[in-house]
Amino acid sequence: MTGAGVSTPSGIPDYRSKNGLYTGHHNAEYYLSHAYLASDPEGFYHYLKENLYYPDAKPNVIHQKMAALTQQGRAGVITQNIDNLYQMAGTKNLVEFHGNLYQIYCTKCGQDVPFQDYLKAPYHNTDQGYLRPKVVLYDEGIAQQNVDRSLKLLRQADLVVICGTSFRVYPFAGLIDYRNSAAKVMVINEEPLQLPFEFEMVQANAVDFFEGVTV
Structure with missing residues (x-):
């Protein structure tokens, strides 16, 4: 079960740390909500494009080692991340719980559209339908299959x-x-977690930890 800290070594900011996306934008949760999408689709598009997309990012050793374990049938990954890096690493048994920024569809005709087209403009060039990524926004429900x-x-x-x-x-x-x-x-995390059950806390940099994992 992974979150944004897995992707920070790939150059993608997390959300809630002192340098995270939510720290710099006090209204970030609103900007990532369905309500904002509905009220200002152009503003929503520009916020996503400027703050969430890192198309040049590459999987790091954490993604790679986890992917290798899944390819061997030894593991599955449930991630909050929407950055596509697990897909790029070839992860099997993957659940992208909140969706994927790089899977784009037209809200008018339902057709899937390459993310490269979306980063150029938020409208489908065939029917001018509004494009959006297949991600779960605030005030939207999680897909039941996930x-x-x-x-x-x-x-x-x-x-x-x-x-x-x-x-x-x-x-x-x-x-x-x-x-x-x-x-x-x-738990492998630089910041200790408090959980209401027995667990092993490994307070370490996840890159260092997974560099030592043999698969």
Whole structure:
């Protein structure tokens, strides 16, 4: 179960740290809401384009080692991240719980559109329909299939690793309550987490930790 801290070594800012996106923009949650999209679609588009897109970012060792474990059938990944880096790393058994910024569709005709077109303009060149990414905005619901797939992975797991997340965003954080009751929980994070159950806290830089993981 991973969050934005997994992608900061790839040059993508997180949200809630002292240097995160939400620190610099006090209204960030509103700018990332369906209400803002509905009231000012042009403003919404420009905010996303200027603050969330890092198309030159590449997967780092954390993504790569996790992807390798999934390719071996030994793991699955449930991530809050919407930056596409797990996809680029070739991750299997991947649940992008909040969607993916690089999957774009036209709200008028439903057609998928390359993200490169979206970064040029927010309107579909065939029917002028408004384009948007397949991400969950504030005041939108999580896709049921993502909930179901996440619960299935957690019920199958003998070890749950939480990495690079404050673990304060719900319903993502609430998924842990549905884990296999026999599963051990390990947290790999630079900031310690307080969780209401027994777990192993590895307070370390996740890059350093995963560089030492053999797959």
